[in-house]
Amino acid sequence: MIRCAAVVAFISLTTFAMPALAQDTGTLKKIKDSGSVTMGVRESSGGLSFTLGDGKFAGFHVELCQRALADVHQQLSMAKLDIKYQPVTSQNRIPLMQNGTVDIECGSTTNNAARQKDVSFAVTTYVEEVRIAVKANSGITSIGQLNGKNVATTTGTTSVQHLRKHERGAGVTFNEVYGKDHADSFLLLESGRAEAFVMDGQILAGNIAKSKNPHDFKIVGEVLAVEPIAIMLRKDDPDFKKAVDASLAAMMESGEMAKIYDKWFMQPIPPINTRIGLPASDATQAAWAAPNDKPMEDYAKQ
């Protein structure tokens, strides 16, 4: 309730006390007043957002945010906009967005109904497909063949929930083995402790590309789930969302988005010049064709 009162007070303050600045509220006002913006980034989220070391960050979503912020910079006709980078984790990204530490989060956050209660999302820029990676010589081609086998996934991700739903639906049982991070989960697959690794397609593709013998592994089987991944914004800040959405929609419209995607997912990327090699999926292209911020739950209904 205190927060509500604060928002009401803030709105009335900005609308009545300072009519001249009425068009710049929330994050836009904060950016203009401070001359800086803080971008939340991930240390290791495949091609979407990752560190190059030395406090530098790159990736598909990082570049999209940089371009969107350049448009915001122009819109606010500011002399200089200083972009600060703040690494976040899947545990702290939502609290840090809520308390104002980060203004825009450019990582690999799934837009779902539960999170929409706490934060807001820009239009979906990437649709993730949860897939299965196995050893190429294992002969496994679908989830049904995983009956009684060890299946690896990474602690603190939602992939295993999809797996459980399929487990019940398909009448198969398997042992969940949790790696502490993606590299660890991949090691479980590589060392034979798990027969399959279930995770977001781009993370599987990235780990396979980085492995010693990429030809020993392949991604197989049905798509277990689709998850819209989007840039995260503060809740109840329509002006900033409108500015970011407009910038992203323009990139989708002009085909610039596809070029940026190609740069991060099809071409060799730093720091060690590997190729992820994952073409934009049909679902991702559909999201670009009709920009929207629907949560994951709406995808499941289709």
Place this chain on the structure above:
Amino acid sequence: MVDWDWQVFCKDTIDGNIVPGCFGRSGDITYLDWLLSAWGWTLSVSALALLVALALGSLMGILRTTPNRWLVLLGNAWTELFRNVPLLVQIFLWYHVVPALIPPLRDVPSFILVVMGLGLFTSARISEQVRAGIQSLAGGQRMAGLAMGFTLPQTYRHVLLPMAYRIIIPPLTSESMNIIKNSSVAFAVSISELTLFALQVQEETSRGVEVYLAVTGLYFFSAFAINRLALFIENRVRVPGMIGGGGH
């Protein structure tokens, strides 16, 4: 500001619907079921690792106080080896590296590996405490025991150890509480214990504060229960007039 949602523990782990009574039926499990099973794993890992640590730690600690140079060397080497390598690194060595060198070990369940890893790590610390306990006794005790015609093992059994163990009950209590907390490394090798539960479920439910509070409470409760148990034992075995035994 904070709106609690403790109903989160009553949710089914598959469809996220709230189950009446909070416990899953006919094969379905709720997050509360999972939390209790995770607590069980934490306690199982801790209890078994503590047994390993007490047995091996006592043996090594005793060896380090014997007159035989080679036995002392063995005890010292054991202690320094397991004390100087970080716990998480040791767990990874047992899980990933050792099975690569000795293939049959690959079939050993990760539960056994983590019990051994945590047990050996803690045994080094207990060995140090047992040694300190024995060496804190006056040298005359050992000589008196031997002069009475006891063999060396008999001297340890009937003279030295009964006093040494009473002296080291407080540090052993800390060690037993530590092992509960250190058992959280088991999440790294896919044991579904409390820390893994917290990391996984806060992501699945988006109710991190409730999940971490519940897990914190269980860790605290478990460690505190050990503390009280140790205090009870300490009072029961107290011998008035001995070091640490009384008067106060």
